[in-house]
Amino acid sequence: MTHVEELAEFVRRASYDSIAIDATRALKARLLDSLGCAIGALDAEPIRAVRSYALSAGGPCTLIGAGRGRAETATLYNGALVRYLDFMDIYMAPKQSGHPSDNVAPILAVAEEAGATGQELLVALALAYQIETRLLDVAPVQENGFDHTVQLAYSVAGAVARLRSLDSMRTAHALAIAGVSQQGLVATRVGKLSQWKGLASAHHASAALQAAYLAAAGVTGPLDVIEGKRGVMDSLSCHFSIDWASEGLNQVTRTSLKRYLAEGHAQPAIEGILELKAKRGFRASDVSRIAVEIFKQADNIIGAGKEAGDKHDVATKEQADHSLPYLLAVALLDGEVGPAQFESARIQREDVQNLLRKVSVDSSWALTRHYPERVPCVVTVTLDNGEELVQRKEDFLGFYSRPASWNDTVQKFHALSERHCPQALREEIVNQVSELEAFSARDLMSTLQQIRAVNT
Numbered sequence: 001m002t003h004v005e006e007l008a009e010f011v012r013r014a015s016y017d018s019i020a021i022d023a024t025r026a027l028k029a030r031l032l033d034s035l036g037c038a039i040g041a042l043d044a045e046p047i048r049a050v051r052s053y054a055l056s057a058g059g060p061c062t063l064i065g066a067g068r069g070r071a072e073t074a075t076l077y078n079g080a081l082v083r084y085l086d087f088m089d090i091y092m093a094p095k096q097s098g099h100p101s102d103n104v105a106p107i108l109a110v111a112e113e114a115g116a117t118g119q120e121l122l123v124a125l126a127l128a129y130q131i132e133t134r135l136l137d138v139a140p141v142q143e144n145g146f147d148h149t150v151q152l153a154y155s156v157a158g159a160v161a162r163l164r165s166l167d168s169m170r171t172a173h174a175l176a177i178a179g180v181s182q183q184g185l186v187a188t189r190v191g192k193l194s195q196w197k198g199l200a201s202a203h204h205a206s207a208a209l210q211a212a213y214l215a216a217a218g219v220t221g222p223l224d225v226i227e228g229k230r231g232v233m234d235s236l237s238c239h240f241s242i243d244w245a246s247e248g249l250n251q252v253t254r255t256s257l258k259r260y261l262a263e264g265h266a267q268p269a270i271e272g273i274l275e276l277k278a279k280r281g282f283r284a285s286d287v288s289r290i291a292v293e294i295f296k297q298a299d300n301i302i303g304a305g306k307e308a309g310d311k312h313d314v315a316t317k318e319q320a321d322h323s324l325p326y327l328l329a330v331a332l333l334d335g336e337v338g339p340a341q342f343e344s345a346r347i348q349r350e351d352v353q354n355l356l357r358k359v360s361v362d363s364s365w366a367l368t369r370h371y372p373e374r375v376p377c378v379v380t381v382t383l384d385n386g387e388e389l390v391q392r393k394e395d396f397l398g399f400y401s402r403p404a405s406w407n408d409t410v411q412k413f414h415a416l417s418e419r420h421c422p423q424a425l426r427e428e429i430v431n432q433v434s435e436l437e438a439f440s441a442r443d444l445m446s447t448l449q450q451i452r453a454v455n456t
Contacts, residue, residue, distance in 0.1 A: 002224050003224075003225075004226060005169075005172045005223060007158065007175055008161070008171035009244065010127075010158075010247055012162070014123055015123065016120075016122060019122065020248075020253075022250075022253055023126065023253050025406070026252045026403075027122055027126060029257065029409045030089050030257070031436075032413050032434075033101070033409055033412065034088060035104075035417075036412055036413035036415075036416040037083075037088050037416060038082045039416060039417035040085055040339060040416030041082075042420050042454070043453065044085070046084065046195040046199060047077075047080055047081060050199065050202075061445075062446075062449050063078065064078050064448050065420060065452055066452075071106075071109040071113050072210050073206070075202065075205050076105075078104075078105035079104075079205050079206065082101055082202075083198050083199070084199070086261065089255050089256060090258065091133045091254065092371070092372035093136040093372060094371070095142065095143060096141065096148055097264060097297065097372075098149075098151060098152070102132075102149070102202070103152070103156055105202065106206070108441065111124065111163055112442055114163050115441070116163055118439045118440060119436075120163065121163075122436060124163050125252075126250075127159050128158065129252040130250075131151075131158050132151045132152055133255065138240040138241070138242060139151065139240055141236060144236050145186050146235075147184035147200065150179075150183060152201060152205060153178040153181070154175055154179055156178065156205045157174040157208045160208070160209050160212035160213075171215070173223070174211055176222050177211035178208040180221060181211060182207055189322075190309060195318060257404045259271065259396060259397050260327075260337040260338070261321065261337055261338050261342065262327045263321055265295075265298035265301060268376070268377050268399075269294060269324060269327075269328060270327055271396045272379040272391040272392070272393040276391040284329075284333045288382050290328055291360050291380045292324060292359065292378070293367060294376075294377040294378075295367045295371040295377070296363040297368070299362065302361075303324050303362070304362065311324060312356060314347060316344075324359070325356040325359035326347070328359050333351055333352055333355065375393075376392070377393050378392050413430065428447055
Protein backbone atom coordinates (compact mmCIF):
# COMPACT_ATOMS: atom_id res chain seq x y z
CA MET A 1 0.00 0.00 0.00
CA THR A 2 1.03 3.62 -0.51
CA HIS A 3 1.62 5.92 2.45
CA VAL A 4 -1.82 7.52 2.20
CA GLU A 5 -3.48 4.10 1.92
CA GLU A 6 -1.73 3.01 5.13
CA LEU A 7 -2.79 6.26 6.78
CA ALA A 8 -6.37 5.70 5.59
CA GLU A 9 -6.40 2.30 7.31
CA PHE A 10 -5.25 3.99 10.52
CA VAL A 11 -8.10 6.49 10.22
CA ARG A 12 -10.67 3.72 9.77
CA ARG A 13 -9.30 1.63 12.69
CA ALA A 14 -9.30 4.42 15.28
CA SER A 15 -11.65 4.00 18.24
CA TYR A 16 -12.59 5.94 21.34
CA ASP A 17 -11.38 3.05 23.52
CA SER A 18 -7.88 3.54 22.10
CA ILE A 19 -7.55 7.02 23.60
CA ALA A 20 -5.87 7.05 27.02
CA ILE A 21 -7.59 8.86 29.89
CA ASP A 22 -4.92 11.60 30.08
CA ALA A 23 -5.16 12.11 26.31
CA THR A 24 -8.95 12.45 26.52
CA ARG A 25 -8.52 15.13 29.18
CA ALA A 26 -5.91 16.87 27.02
CA LEU A 27 -8.22 16.84 23.99
CA LYS A 28 -11.00 18.46 25.99
CA ALA A 29 -8.61 21.08 27.35
CA ARG A 30 -7.45 21.95 23.85
CA LEU A 31 -11.00 22.12 22.57
CA LEU A 32 -11.99 24.51 25.36
CA ASP A 33 -8.81 26.54 24.85
CA SER A 34 -9.57 26.81 21.13
CA LEU A 35 -13.13 27.96 21.81
CA GLY A 36 -11.84 30.63 24.21
CA CYS A 37 -9.38 31.86 21.59
CA ALA A 38 -12.18 31.92 19.01
CA ILE A 39 -14.62 33.89 21.13
CA GLY A 40 -11.87 36.29 22.19
CA ALA A 41 -11.09 37.11 18.54
CA LEU A 42 -14.63 38.15 17.54
CA ASP A 43 -13.75 41.87 17.52
CA ALA A 44 -10.61 41.56 15.37
CA GLU A 45 -10.64 43.62 12.18
CA PRO A 46 -9.78 40.81 9.72
CA ILE A 47 -12.36 38.55 11.38
CA ARG A 48 -15.10 41.01 10.43
CA ALA A 49 -14.12 40.67 6.78
CA VAL A 50 -14.10 36.85 6.97
CA ARG A 51 -17.44 36.90 8.82
CA SER A 52 -19.04 39.00 6.07
CA TYR A 53 -17.80 36.53 3.46
CA ALA A 54 -18.92 33.45 5.43
CA LEU A 55 -22.40 34.80 6.09
CA SER A 56 -23.04 35.55 2.42
CA ALA A 57 -23.68 31.92 1.50
CA GLY A 58 -25.73 30.49 4.38
CA GLY A 59 -25.74 26.82 5.34
CA PRO A 60 -26.21 24.31 8.17
CA CYS A 61 -23.07 24.94 10.24
CA THR A 62 -22.61 27.31 13.16
CA LEU A 63 -20.53 30.45 12.71
CA ILE A 64 -19.40 31.36 16.23
CA GLY A 65 -20.75 34.78 17.17
CA ALA A 66 -22.66 35.11 13.92
CA GLY A 67 -25.15 32.96 12.00
CA ARG A 68 -24.72 29.89 9.80
CA GLY A 69 -22.68 28.87 6.79
CA ARG A 70 -21.60 25.89 4.72
CA ALA A 71 -19.06 23.50 6.22
CA GLU A 72 -16.19 24.99 4.21
CA THR A 73 -17.05 28.59 5.12
CA ALA A 74 -17.64 27.64 8.77
CA THR A 75 -14.17 26.08 8.72
CA LEU A 76 -12.66 29.23 7.24
CA TYR A 77 -14.42 31.57 9.66
CA ASN A 78 -14.22 29.55 12.88
CA GLY A 79 -10.67 28.51 12.01
CA ALA A 80 -9.69 32.15 11.61
CA LEU A 81 -11.24 32.85 15.01
CA VAL A 82 -9.24 30.07 16.69
CA ARG A 83 -5.97 31.17 15.13
CA TYR A 84 -6.12 34.95 14.85
CA LEU A 85 -5.17 35.97 18.38
CA ASP A 86 -2.16 33.61 18.26
CA PHE A 87 -3.15 32.26 21.68
CA MET A 88 -3.83 28.69 20.50
CA ASP A 89 -1.88 25.51 21.28
CA ILE A 90 1.46 24.54 19.76
CA TYR A 91 3.39 21.38 18.94
CA MET A 92 7.16 21.60 18.80
CA ALA A 93 8.95 19.06 16.62
CA PRO A 94 12.75 18.85 16.23
CA LYS A 95 12.90 21.03 13.10
CA GLN A 96 9.55 22.84 12.94
CA SER A 97 6.40 23.57 14.87
CA GLY A 98 2.68 23.67 14.16
CA HIS A 99 -0.69 24.35 15.73
CA PRO A 100 -2.92 21.25 15.89
CA SER A 101 -5.89 23.35 17.05
CA ASP A 102 -6.13 24.38 13.38
CA ASN A 103 -8.07 21.10 13.08
CA VAL A 104 -10.80 22.13 15.52
CA ALA A 105 -12.90 24.25 13.15
CA PRO A 106 -13.28 21.70 10.33
CA ILE A 107 -13.99 18.91 12.81
CA LEU A 108 -16.71 20.93 14.55
CA ALA A 109 -18.30 21.87 11.23
CA VAL A 110 -18.43 18.33 9.88
CA ALA A 111 -19.38 16.82 13.25
CA GLU A 112 -22.31 19.24 13.46
CA GLU A 113 -23.39 18.54 9.89
CA ALA A 114 -23.10 14.76 10.37
CA GLY A 115 -24.78 14.69 13.80
CA ALA A 116 -21.72 13.11 15.43
CA THR A 117 -21.70 12.03 19.05
CA GLY A 118 -19.28 13.53 21.57
CA GLN A 119 -17.20 10.35 21.43
CA GLU A 120 -17.02 10.52 17.63
CA LEU A 121 -15.92 14.14 17.85
CA LEU A 122 -13.15 13.18 20.29
CA VAL A 123 -11.94 10.37 18.01
CA ALA A 124 -11.74 12.80 15.08
CA LEU A 125 -9.78 15.28 17.22
CA ALA A 126 -7.42 12.56 18.44
CA LEU A 127 -6.82 11.43 14.85
CA ALA A 128 -6.12 14.95 13.66
CA TYR A 129 -3.68 15.66 16.48
CA GLN A 130 -1.91 12.32 15.89
CA ILE A 131 -1.60 12.76 12.12
CA GLU A 132 -0.42 16.36 12.10
CA THR A 133 2.09 16.05 14.93
CA ARG A 134 3.63 12.81 13.65
CA LEU A 135 4.05 14.31 10.19
CA LEU A 136 5.63 17.38 11.79
CA ASP A 137 8.09 14.99 13.47
CA VAL A 138 9.29 13.28 10.31
CA ALA A 139 8.70 15.65 7.37
CA PRO A 140 10.54 18.97 7.98
CA VAL A 141 8.85 21.01 5.29
CA GLN A 142 9.82 24.38 6.77
CA GLU A 143 13.49 23.86 5.93
CA ASN A 144 12.47 23.72 2.27
CA GLY A 145 10.36 26.87 2.33
CA PHE A 146 6.95 25.23 2.87
CA ASP A 147 4.56 26.20 5.65
CA HIS A 148 3.52 23.78 8.41
CA THR A 149 0.01 23.83 6.90
CA VAL A 150 1.34 21.14 4.53
CA GLN A 151 0.79 18.60 7.32
CA LEU A 152 -2.54 20.15 8.27
CA ALA A 153 -3.95 19.05 4.91
CA TYR A 154 -3.58 15.37 5.85
CA SER A 155 -4.91 15.72 9.40
CA VAL A 156 -8.02 17.63 8.30
CA ALA A 157 -8.73 15.29 5.40
CA GLY A 158 -8.32 12.24 7.62
CA ALA A 159 -10.55 13.57 10.41
CA VAL A 160 -13.25 14.73 7.97
CA ALA A 161 -13.19 11.37 6.17
CA ARG A 162 -13.69 9.62 9.51
CA LEU A 163 -16.64 11.83 10.46
CA ARG A 164 -18.16 11.31 7.00
CA SER A 165 -17.72 7.50 7.42
CA LEU A 166 -15.77 7.16 4.16
CA ASP A 167 -14.40 3.74 3.34
CA SER A 168 -10.63 3.20 3.28
CA MET A 169 -10.19 3.86 -0.43
CA ARG A 170 -12.17 7.10 -0.47
CA THR A 171 -10.34 8.17 2.68
CA ALA A 172 -7.04 7.55 0.88
CA HIS A 173 -8.20 9.67 -2.07
CA ALA A 174 -9.27 12.44 0.32
CA LEU A 175 -5.78 12.41 1.84
CA ALA A 176 -4.19 12.39 -1.61
CA ILE A 177 -6.25 15.29 -2.99
CA ALA A 178 -5.68 17.42 0.10
CA GLY A 179 -1.99 16.56 0.30
CA VAL A 180 -1.17 17.31 -3.32
CA SER A 181 -3.13 20.59 -3.32
CA GLN A 182 -2.16 22.43 -0.10
CA GLN A 183 1.42 23.66 -0.29
CA GLY A 184 1.65 26.96 1.58
CA LEU A 185 4.92 28.88 1.77
CA VAL A 186 6.84 30.03 4.83
CA ALA A 187 6.68 33.50 3.26
CA THR A 188 3.37 33.78 5.16
CA ARG A 189 5.29 33.94 8.46
CA VAL A 190 8.56 35.75 7.76
CA GLY A 191 9.63 39.35 7.39
CA LYS A 192 7.01 42.09 7.72
CA LEU A 193 3.99 40.02 8.74
CA SER A 194 0.53 40.64 7.31
CA GLN A 195 -2.96 39.69 8.46
CA TRP A 196 -2.68 36.52 6.36
CA LYS A 197 -0.47 35.04 9.10
CA GLY A 198 -3.59 34.62 11.23
CA LEU A 199 -5.84 33.38 8.43
CA ALA A 200 -3.73 31.07 6.25
CA SER A 201 -4.26 27.87 8.23
CA ALA A 202 -8.05 28.35 8.23
CA HIS A 203 -7.93 28.73 4.44
CA HIS A 204 -5.89 25.53 4.10
CA ALA A 205 -8.20 23.63 6.46
CA SER A 206 -11.23 24.71 4.44
CA ALA A 207 -9.62 23.52 1.22
CA ALA A 208 -8.66 20.18 2.82
CA LEU A 209 -12.26 19.72 3.98
CA GLN A 210 -13.44 20.31 0.41
CA ALA A 211 -10.94 17.70 -0.80
CA ALA A 212 -12.52 15.13 1.51
CA TYR A 213 -16.01 16.06 0.30
CA LEU A 214 -14.87 15.64 -3.32
CA ALA A 215 -13.41 12.22 -2.51
CA ALA A 216 -16.73 11.29 -0.86
CA ALA A 217 -18.41 12.16 -4.17
CA GLY A 218 -16.03 9.84 -6.04
CA VAL A 219 -13.15 12.08 -7.17
CA THR A 220 -9.78 10.30 -7.11
CA GLY A 221 -6.36 11.69 -6.23
CA PRO A 222 -2.70 10.65 -6.70
CA LEU A 223 -2.31 7.89 -4.10
CA ASP A 224 1.50 8.07 -4.34
CA VAL A 225 1.50 11.77 -3.41
CA ILE A 226 4.03 11.18 -0.64
CA GLU A 227 6.51 8.66 -2.09
CA GLY A 228 5.83 9.00 -5.82
CA LYS A 229 7.69 10.93 -8.50
CA ARG A 230 7.63 14.67 -7.73
CA GLY A 231 5.73 13.90 -4.55
CA VAL A 232 6.40 15.06 -1.01
CA MET A 233 9.62 13.09 -0.52
CA ASP A 234 11.04 14.23 -3.85
CA SER A 235 10.17 17.83 -3.05
CA LEU A 236 11.83 17.64 0.38
CA SER A 237 14.77 15.52 -0.83
CA CYS A 238 14.29 13.20 2.13
CA HIS A 239 12.75 9.82 2.84
CA PHE A 240 10.55 9.21 5.86
CA SER A 241 8.07 6.66 7.07
CA ILE A 242 5.54 6.21 9.83
CA ASP A 243 4.29 2.78 10.86
CA TRP A 244 0.65 3.77 11.06
CA ALA A 245 -0.29 0.23 12.04
CA SER A 246 1.53 0.80 15.34
CA GLU A 247 0.43 4.38 16.03
CA GLY A 248 -1.80 5.27 18.96
CA LEU A 249 -4.06 8.27 19.57
CA ASN A 250 -2.26 9.93 22.48
CA GLN A 251 0.12 12.38 20.80
CA VAL A 252 -2.04 15.27 22.00
CA THR A 253 -0.29 14.99 25.37
CA ARG A 254 2.92 16.24 23.70
CA THR A 255 1.27 19.50 22.65
CA SER A 256 1.47 22.66 24.77
CA LEU A 257 -0.95 25.42 25.74
CA LYS A 258 0.08 29.07 25.86
CA ARG A 259 0.00 31.06 29.08
CA TYR A 260 0.65 34.37 27.33
CA LEU A 261 -0.76 35.78 24.11
CA ALA A 262 2.41 35.41 22.08
CA GLU A 263 4.18 33.11 19.67
CA GLY A 264 4.73 29.75 21.35
CA HIS A 265 8.52 29.84 21.54
CA ALA A 266 8.37 33.17 23.39
CA GLN A 267 6.55 31.66 26.37
CA PRO A 268 9.58 30.74 28.56
CA ALA A 269 11.27 34.13 28.04
CA ILE A 270 8.09 36.04 28.92
CA GLU A 271 7.54 33.91 32.01
CA GLY A 272 11.20 34.40 32.89
CA ILE A 273 11.25 38.20 32.71
CA LEU A 274 8.03 38.46 34.72
CA GLU A 275 9.47 36.14 37.38
CA LEU A 276 12.65 38.21 37.45
CA LYS A 277 10.71 41.44 37.89
CA ALA A 278 8.59 39.94 40.69
CA LYS A 279 11.67 38.60 42.47
CA ARG A 280 13.93 41.65 42.18
CA GLY A 281 11.38 44.47 42.12
CA PHE A 282 13.00 46.69 39.46
CA ARG A 283 11.07 49.04 37.15
CA ALA A 284 11.14 49.23 33.37
CA SER A 285 12.60 52.74 33.68
CA ASP A 286 15.62 51.23 35.51
CA VAL A 287 16.59 49.04 32.53
CA SER A 288 19.45 49.86 30.21
CA ARG A 289 19.59 46.55 28.34
CA ILE A 290 17.84 43.17 28.03
CA ALA A 291 19.75 40.29 26.47
CA VAL A 292 18.08 36.99 25.64
CA GLU A 293 19.95 33.80 24.78
CA ILE A 294 17.55 31.23 23.39
CA PHE A 295 17.30 28.14 21.17
CA LYS A 296 17.65 28.50 17.41
CA GLN A 297 14.02 27.85 16.49
CA ALA A 298 12.84 30.75 18.64
CA ASP A 299 15.57 33.04 17.34
CA ASN A 300 14.66 32.20 13.74
CA ILE A 301 10.99 33.07 14.19
CA ILE A 302 10.81 35.86 16.80
CA GLY A 303 14.40 36.99 17.39
CA ALA A 304 17.25 37.88 15.09
CA GLY A 305 17.43 34.66 13.05
CA LYS A 306 17.20 33.96 9.34
CA GLU A 307 13.40 34.04 9.06
CA ALA A 308 12.70 36.74 11.62
CA GLY A 309 13.21 40.02 9.80
CA ASP A 310 13.65 43.19 11.84
CA LYS A 311 11.85 42.45 15.12
CA HIS A 312 12.49 46.00 16.36
CA ASP A 313 10.25 47.39 13.62
CA VAL A 314 6.84 46.73 15.18
CA ALA A 315 3.69 48.56 14.08
CA THR A 316 0.88 45.98 13.92
CA LYS A 317 -0.58 43.19 16.03
CA GLU A 318 0.80 40.55 13.64
CA GLN A 319 4.32 41.95 13.97
CA ALA A 320 4.04 42.45 17.73
CA ASP A 321 3.05 38.89 18.69
CA HIS A 322 6.00 37.55 16.67
CA SER A 323 8.59 40.00 18.05
CA LEU A 324 10.45 38.82 21.15
CA PRO A 325 11.77 42.36 21.78
CA TYR A 326 8.22 43.73 21.81
CA LEU A 327 6.85 40.87 23.90
CA LEU A 328 9.50 41.24 26.62
CA ALA A 329 9.22 45.03 26.64
CA VAL A 330 5.44 45.07 26.97
CA ALA A 331 5.55 42.29 29.60
CA LEU A 332 7.98 44.33 31.68
CA LEU A 333 5.91 47.50 31.33
CA ASP A 334 2.43 46.05 31.79
CA GLY A 335 3.08 42.95 33.89
CA GLU A 336 1.08 40.80 31.48
CA VAL A 337 0.79 39.82 27.82
CA GLY A 338 -2.85 39.51 26.72
CA PRO A 339 -5.25 41.04 24.20
CA ALA A 340 -4.83 44.56 25.63
CA GLN A 341 -1.12 44.49 24.79
CA PHE A 342 -1.92 44.17 21.07
CA GLU A 343 -4.24 47.10 20.65
CA SER A 344 -2.83 49.47 18.04
CA ALA A 345 -2.57 52.36 20.50
CA ARG A 346 -0.59 50.18 22.94
CA ILE A 347 1.82 48.98 20.28
CA GLN A 348 2.53 52.53 19.10
CA ARG A 349 3.18 54.06 22.52
CA GLU A 350 6.59 55.57 23.08
CA ASP A 351 7.38 53.62 26.26
CA VAL A 352 7.24 50.20 24.63
CA GLN A 353 8.77 51.36 21.34
CA ASN A 354 11.79 52.75 23.22
CA LEU A 355 12.18 49.73 25.53
CA LEU A 356 11.95 47.11 22.79
CA ARG A 357 15.02 48.64 21.15
CA LYS A 358 17.00 47.79 24.27
CA VAL A 359 16.31 44.07 23.74
CA SER A 360 18.81 41.86 21.91
CA VAL A 361 18.27 38.20 21.00
CA ASP A 362 20.80 35.52 20.13
CA SER A 363 20.84 31.73 19.97
CA SER A 364 23.36 29.11 21.01
CA TRP A 365 23.89 25.42 20.37
CA ALA A 366 24.14 24.84 24.12
CA LEU A 367 20.44 25.71 24.38
CA THR A 368 19.30 24.53 20.95
CA ARG A 369 20.46 20.95 21.53
CA HIS A 370 17.80 20.46 24.23
CA TYR A 371 14.87 21.46 21.97
CA PRO A 372 12.07 20.27 21.76
CA GLU A 373 12.25 18.24 24.98
CA ARG A 374 13.02 21.54 26.69
CA VAL A 375 12.66 25.18 25.66
CA PRO A 376 15.60 26.79 27.46
CA CYS A 377 16.50 30.44 27.56
CA VAL A 378 18.55 32.88 29.63
CA VAL A 379 17.18 36.40 30.21
CA THR A 380 19.70 38.97 31.43
CA VAL A 381 18.48 42.40 32.50
CA THR A 382 21.13 45.08 32.95
CA LEU A 383 20.05 48.03 35.10
CA ASP A 384 21.22 51.62 34.75
CA ASN A 385 23.48 51.16 37.81
CA GLY A 386 25.31 48.31 36.04
CA GLU A 387 23.74 45.48 38.04
CA GLU A 388 22.95 42.34 36.01
CA LEU A 389 19.90 40.23 36.87
CA VAL A 390 19.69 36.75 35.32
CA GLN A 391 16.79 34.31 35.00
CA ARG A 392 17.17 30.86 33.43
CA LYS A 393 14.21 28.88 32.14
CA GLU A 394 13.76 25.33 30.86
CA ASP A 395 10.01 25.33 30.23
CA PHE A 396 6.84 27.29 30.98
CA LEU A 397 3.45 26.66 32.55
CA GLY A 398 1.50 24.98 29.76
CA PHE A 399 4.51 23.23 28.19
CA TYR A 400 3.76 19.54 27.76
CA SER A 401 6.21 18.56 30.53
CA ARG A 402 4.59 21.11 32.91
CA PRO A 403 1.00 21.10 31.66
CA ALA A 404 -1.64 23.62 32.57
CA SER A 405 -4.38 22.24 34.81
CA TRP A 406 -8.02 22.04 33.73
CA ASN A 407 -8.72 24.96 36.07
CA ASP A 408 -5.96 27.00 34.36
CA THR A 409 -7.62 26.32 31.01
CA VAL A 410 -11.07 27.20 32.34
CA GLN A 411 -9.77 30.51 33.75
CA LYS A 412 -8.18 31.37 30.41
CA PHE A 413 -11.44 30.51 28.63
CA HIS A 414 -13.46 32.80 30.90
CA ALA A 415 -10.97 35.65 30.57
CA LEU A 416 -11.03 35.50 26.77
CA SER A 417 -14.77 35.01 26.29
CA GLU A 418 -16.42 37.13 28.98
CA ARG A 419 -16.85 40.17 26.71
CA HIS A 420 -19.10 38.29 24.27
CA CYS A 421 -20.52 35.54 26.44
CA PRO A 422 -22.49 35.86 29.73
CA GLN A 423 -21.34 33.76 32.66
CA ALA A 424 -24.16 31.20 32.54
CA LEU A 425 -23.45 30.52 28.86
CA ARG A 426 -19.71 30.27 29.50
CA GLU A 427 -20.31 27.77 32.27
CA GLU A 428 -22.55 25.70 30.01
CA ILE A 429 -19.82 25.57 27.35
CA VAL A 430 -17.26 24.48 29.96
CA ASN A 431 -19.62 21.79 31.22
CA GLN A 432 -20.38 20.43 27.76
CA VAL A 433 -16.70 20.23 26.81
CA SER A 434 -15.79 18.65 30.16
CA GLU A 435 -18.52 16.01 29.78
CA LEU A 436 -18.40 15.81 26.00
CA GLU A 437 -19.18 12.09 25.87
CA ALA A 438 -22.65 12.87 27.25
CA PHE A 439 -23.41 15.41 24.51
CA SER A 440 -23.52 15.50 20.73
CA ALA A 441 -21.65 17.85 18.43
CA ARG A 442 -24.94 19.55 17.69
CA ASP A 443 -25.56 20.09 21.42
CA LEU A 444 -22.24 21.93 21.72
CA MET A 445 -22.70 23.93 18.53
CA SER A 446 -26.25 24.86 19.54
CA THR A 447 -24.82 26.36 22.72
CA LEU A 448 -22.13 28.20 20.74
CA GLN A 449 -24.87 29.61 18.46
CA GLN A 450 -26.06 31.72 21.39
CA ILE A 451 -22.86 33.80 21.35
CA ARG A 452 -23.04 37.11 19.53
CA ALA A 453 -20.16 39.41 18.72
CA VAL A 454 -20.49 42.72 20.55
CA ASN A 455 -19.24 44.69 17.52
CA THR A 456 -20.25 43.01 14.28
